[in-house]
Amino acid sequence: MKNGKGIASVGSSSRANGVNSVGSVATRISANEPLSVAAALAGQRVLITGTTGFIAKAVLEKLVRDVPGIASIVVLLRGSRAQPDAAQRFQAEVLRASVFDRLRRDDPQRLHDACRRMRVVSADLAKPDLGLSPDAFAALARYIDVIVNVAASVDFREPLDQALAINTLSLRALTKLARAAGGIPLVQVSTCYVHGHHRGMIREALAPPARSAVARNPNGHCDVDGLVAELQSKAADVKQRITDPDARSQALIALGIREAQRRGWNDTYTFTKWLGEQVACAGMAGGTLTIVRPSIVESAWREPQPGWIEGMKVGDAIVLAYARGKTTLFPARPAGIADIVPVDLVANSIVLATAQALARPGQRRIVQASSSTRNPVRVGDYIDLCQSEMRDNAAAYPRLIRRPLARPFRTIPRWLFIGYLSVAYAAANAANAVARWLGADANLALFDRLQTTRELAIVFSFYTSPRYVFDNRELLAMAAEFSDADRQRFEVDPRCFDWPSYVARVHLPGLERFALRNTRAEEAAVPATTTASLARSPSA
Numbered sequence: 258m259k260n261g262k263g264i265a266s267v268g269s270s271s272r273a274n275g276v277n278s279v280g281s282v283a284t285r286i287s288a289n290e291p292l293s294v295a296a297a298l299a300g301q302r303v304l305i306t307g308t309t310g311f312i313a314k315a316v317l318e319k320l321v322r323d324v325p326g327i328a329s330i331v332v333l334l335r336g337s338r339a340q341p342d343a344a345q346r347f348q349a350e351v352l353r354a355s356v357f358d359r360l361r362r363d364d365p366q367r368l369h370d371a372c373r374r375m376r377v378v379s380a381d382l383a384k385p386d387l388g389l390s391p392d393a394f395a396a397l398a399r400y401i402d403v404i405v406n407v408a409a410s411v412d413f414r415e416p417l418d419q420a421l422a423i424n425t426l427s428l429r430a431l432t433k434l435a436r437a438a439g440g441i442p443l444v445q446v447s448t449c450y451v452h453g454h455h456r457g458m459i460r461e462a463l464a465p466p467a468r469s470a471v472a473r474n475p476n477g478h479c480d481v482d483g484l485v486a487e488l489q490s491k492a493a494d495v496k497q498r499i500t501d502p503d504a505r506s507q508a509l510i511a512l513g514i515r516e517a518q519r520r521g522w523n524d525t526y527t528f529t530k531w532l533g534e535q536v537a538c539a540g541m542a543g544g545t546l547t548i549v550r551p552s553i554v555e556s557a558w559r560e561p562q563p564g565w566i567e568g569m570k571v572g573d574a575i576v577l578a579y580a581r582g583k584t585t586l587f588p589a590r591p592a593g594i595a596d597i598v599p600v601d602l603v604a605n606s607i608v609l610a611t612a613q614a615l616a617r618p619g620q621r622r623i624v625q626a627s628s629s630t631r632n633p634v635r636v637g638d639y640i641d642l643c644q645s646e647m648r649d650n651a652a653a654y655p656r657l658i659r660r661p662l663a664r665p666f667r668t669i670p671r672w673l674f675i676g677y678l679s680v681a682y683a684a685a686n687a688a689n690a691v692a693r694w695l696g697a698d699a700n701l702a703l704f705d706r707l708q709t710t711r712e713l714a715i716v717f718s719f720y721t722s723p724r725y726v727f728d729n730r731e732l733l734a735m736a737a738e739f740s741d742a743d744r745q746r747f748e749v750d751p752r753c754f755d756w757p758s759y760v761a762r763v764h765l766p767g768l769e770r771f772a773l774r775n776t777r778a779e780e781a782a783v784p785a786t787t788t789a790s791l792a793r794s795p796s797a
């Protein structure tokens with residue numbers, strides 16, 4: 258751990274002799290000794306981003322519950338409209354969230370103690386230098402020992418400028434922070450889907466774009482500075498030309514999807530996350546970087562509670578399609594292998610990656626927290642499991658199933674679904690042209706709806722029509738470096754669960770209980786006593 262006494266030292270230069278390097282990590286362990294999470298993280302100050310979101314909450318809870326020797330957890334977040342003060346927002350949205358229900362019930366003292374050692378840094382990852390003053394940036398760098406970056410925009414269709422800022426350019430600031438901190442490790446949470454339109458077995462390695470050429474650096478990553486500058490300039494051009502905020506936002510969304518698809522990605526999210534990986538590799542060259550790529554993350558298998566989840570996720574479109582009966586045709590490839598992974602396995606992967614990076618620094622590693630090679634389930638079988646549980650036990654899901662279930666939807670191939678919508682779109686377009694020719698009003702609302710539905714279908718159905726599986730041997734090899742006890746406590750192997758139990762006994766009940774709960778009313782009832790001691794950063 259670096260020198261320093263609590264968060265006050267973040268602004269007050271408490272580091273002795275400027276010693277602040279990876280070499281100061283006392284817990285580095287020889288190659289053949291099994292690693293220990295507790296030993297690697299003992300006395301360390303861990304900066305984590307994204308804790309108002311789904312996955313980082315699970316990581317935070319696991320660190321608090323199972324790694325009490327951490328010196329300090331520094332949470333970096335921004336204020337929101339409802340909670341402009343970041344520390345108050347953290348109390349209201351994170352510490353009172355359902356993810357801490359178990360600790361509040363079983364070990365409130367542990368949560369209380371951890372809160373006393375937590376620090377809040379109010380910062381915006383989408384701004385240069387995280388929006389911090391030079392002094393605050395330097396003070397933060399002096400304080401921390403490792404960075405775990407979970408934050409992102411996970412919107413497939415984010416306006417391009419915003420997606421670039423949060424998913425790509427933030428890595429410039431974070432790698433600068435890691436260097437300013439003396440070369441501390443960065444754990445970057447990415448996504449398996451950075452592979453874009455590559456097919457087959459997707460390895461835990463960097464990959465070039467599927468549809469265009471970008472020069473590769475001798476270190477293996479692509480040099481993307483020119484490409485990022487080109488994208489920024491296109492976005493700036495749109496912003497200059499279009500002044501109406503809605504039209505401008507739509508144009509930036511369309512630009513992002515267009516640029517992503519012509520280069521070999523499905524959507525703006527995965528494209529900008531891929532760019533982020535390249536920026537991270539460039540900024541951390543010669544340092545310690547671990548990229549953790551989850552696939553589609555859903556409710557917890559066991560921890561903090563079976564089924565714990567926040568909101569409905571990407572994979573739950575299948576559940577909603579049936580439960581709400583809003584669709585009769587669903588674009589999917591039943592023979593494709595779905596890749597869904599419970600959030601606790603992802604959180605454990607991130608914790609192990611952090612411990613390994615601290616204990617065995619100096620390497621670049623990529624691991625995939627996925628299920629499709631170790632514990633595959635076909636898309637069609639997953640749909641059947643969801644539908645049969647909802648049909649057989651409908652009464653157990655009053656929030657999910659609001660009226661008697663409709664007939665099951667039918668899956669149709671992606672190309673056919675998009676083809677239908679394209680025909681409907683062309684017909685609406687032609688009808689509008691005829692209407693205008695006859696001097697009548699065109700039905701622009703229908704036209705817009707069809708266009709949006711078609712665009713959404715193209716983007717979304719990529720995930721339900723997989724032609725790829727994600728290797729996770731590097732993840733399992735990483736876990737094998739840890740002691741048996743840690744491998745059990747921080748389970749990452751998707752063979753630990755079976756799909757029928759997961760769907761019927763864990764995931765669907767979890768959606769009912771956590772995703773569709775009356776969040777505001779229930780969370781307002783949580784006492785604030787455990788959070789009262791949360792320290793806050795005066796300097797950042």
Ligand SMILES: NC(=O)c1ccc[n+]([C@@H]2O[C@H](COP(=O)([O-])OP(=O)(O)OC[C@H]3O[C@@H](n4cnc5c(N)ncnc54)[C@H](OP(=O)(O)O)[C@@H]3O)[C@@H](O)[C@H]2O)c1
Pocket residue numbers: 306307308309310311312313333334335336337380381382383384406407408409410411423446447448449530550551552553554555570571
């Ligand atoms: N969920 C999945 O299925 C999945 C799958 C694969 C990979 N991943 C990766 O896992 C990570 C976490 O995903 P998630 O599902 O937990 O996402 P999430 O619930 O949407 O959370 C995103 C987090 O990022 C923060 N953030 C966004 N913009 C920010 C900014 N400018 N400054 C500071 N913080 C900012 C958000 O804060 P605000 O509340 O302030 O917006 C929020 O805390 C991402 O890197 C994602 O790419 C997720």
